[in-house]
Amino acid sequence: GAVVSQHPSWVICKSGTSVKIECRSLDFQATTMFWYRQFPKQSLMLMATSNEGSKATYEQGVEKDKFLINHASLTLSTLTVTSAHPEDSSFYICSARSGRVTPNYGYTFGSGTRLTVV
Amino acid sequence: QKEVEQNSGPLSVPEGAIASLNCTYSDRGSQSFFWYRQYSGKSPELIMSIYSNGDKEDGRFTAQLNKASQYVSLLIRDSQPSDSATYLCAVNNAGNMLTFGGGTRLMVKP
Numbered sequence: 001g002a003v004v005s006q007h008p009s010w011v012i013c014k015s016g017t018s019v020k021i022e023c024r025s026l027d028f029q030a031t032t033m034f035w036y037r038q039f040p041k042q043s044l045m046l047m048a049t050s051n052e053g054s055k056a057t058y059e060q061g062v063e064k065d066k067f068l069i070n071h072a073s074l075t076l077s078t079l080t081v082t083s084a085h086p087e088d089s090s091f092y093i094c095s096a097r098s099g100r101v102t103p104n105y106g107y108t109f110g111s112g113t114r115l116t117v118v
Numbered sequence: 119q120k121e122v123e124q125n126s127g128p129l130s131v132p133e134g135a136i137a138s139l140n141c142t143y144s145d146r147g148s149q150s151f152f153w154y155r156q157y158s159g160k161s162p163e164l165i166m167s168i169y170s171n172g173d174k175e176d177g178r179f180t181a182q183l184n185k186a187s188q189y190v191s192l193l194i195r196d197s198q199p200s201d202s203a204t205y206l207c208a209v210n211n212a213g214n215m216l217t218f219g220g221g222t223r224l225m226v227k228p
Contacts, residue, residue, distance in 0.1 A: 006161075010171070034215060034216070042220070043206060043218045043219060043220045043221050044206070045218075046215060046216075048218075050213055091159075093161050093162075094133045095216070107152075107164075107186055107216060109161045109163075110161060111160070112160065112161040113158075114159070114163050
């Protein structure tokens, strides 16, 4: 089945530094990538949607200059948290969608990245 | 206004019982409906998807959809302690993205 590899699974960084999270689709072409953030005991909140080769579309309230998304190829999308602050500490999850309709309608989730900013 | 609503729980059921999880959504144009299970600290995993009104069964799981009432539910028969998790309802509209409910925490007691 479709697999999305997300790295790192956890990262601790100092306040003010940047962190890059990668999501790779291993056996399919991810035409669309969704990036979610999940705070403790809360649901997944969509941050942005990106299509390969074009600029990401950010949800209201998400700073595009702080959360840089690059979807340069059909198998790789990255999220860079710039100038991270403790309030950015969260669980970040990517979800890739292929152009084909699969049993789960094409949404495949990465394993998530636990970011802690100290 | 939230687009997808779920009771946050916790819903506590004894082992072997039926767990009933409910979800309502606001967008009448929604086309696809999904139930995900999420263990603490892990990514969601798909349990069921449903697109048409009625019931869809897969093993111990049954999804029910009523588009007129904008209601989708998940029944888990013969609940096991390993079913203890947060269950997320997700809805897809023509906009190509999933909108998640807040999740219901299920606890199955041995």
